[in-house]
Amino acid sequence: MHIVIMGCGRVGSTLAHILEDNGHSVAIIDRDPQAFRRLRAGFRGRRVTGIGFDRDVLIEAGIETAGAFIAVSSGDNSNVISARVARETFGVENVVARIYDPRRAEVYQRLGIPTVATVRWTADQILRRILPEGAEPLWRDPTGTVILAEVVFNTAWIGVTIPRIEQAIAARVAFVNRMGEALLPRPDMVLQEGDILHVIAAERDMDRIHKVLSSIPEED
Incomplete structure (x- = not known):
């Protein structure tokens, strides 16, 4: 080319x-x-x-x-x-x-x-290195409305399937970092101990998403 x-x-x-x-x-x-x-x-x-x-x-x-x-x-x-x-x-x-x-x-x-x-x-990359984990997004679209962010979750979510997590947070799980390898979500994938969860969503929804994942999953 x-x-x-x-x-x-x-x-x-x-x-x-x-x-x-x-x-x-x-x-x-x-x-x-x-x-x-x-x-x-x-x-x-x-x-x-x-x-x-x-x-x-x-x-x-x-x-x-x-x-x-x-x-x-x-x-x-x-x-x-x-x-x-x-x-x-x-x-x-x-x-x-x-x-x-x-x-x-x-x-x-x-x-x-x-x-x-x-x-x-550049500002986002610097802030990610000096602020607590998850405080700044990994990626932000140019309009600033959609972000890719690493989110911390309550250990009670371990063993829950990715589709159920997506349903609970009303957002898309972009990928899961497992032992240094990025894995795309599958319908049968469950969250494991040590996983790092990455979510893509509207920035205005991130506070709600963090709140849901920091809590214990609701019973079906």
Whole structure:
């Protein structure tokens, strides 16, 4: 697959190297030619100097045959505009834009542009390491409404099937970490001692979910 990246900063150059190592052809765009110095000496992809939402620049980068477009420059607006041009003008289906302002994420999602809100993600990762277990989500969607979280449960839930747990919390168990291995839920799976339960749900429901799982299961 040919992939076009806008922004040759630390993230863009790292992505370029990983994608090339995985057998993809890569073109990387940056308005500053000095930015290409971050690329390794053996990088075989195209280096295109220019603005990522300029049609001629995108064409030079091979956007017309690209299977994906990644916008990771330092500007939120530039990233989203470039992603929209790639999708709406050149028909690239797989696009993603990095943004710094999480308040804009919902707007961009409504425009059909998948976004990675790096500031919020970084903050969540830091908080997970300094606050008590389960205090911060493992993942949050860009709008901030749906999260993946590790939840603590009362030992009385051990031996209860995953479907019954899902029914009790009115939410989906995403996976169970058992002895370091992530297991997808099965209809006959029961919670075992030492399991780590991960739930995906609306953030507004998490207090209720924690309350249910910290209590003793109700009798059928």
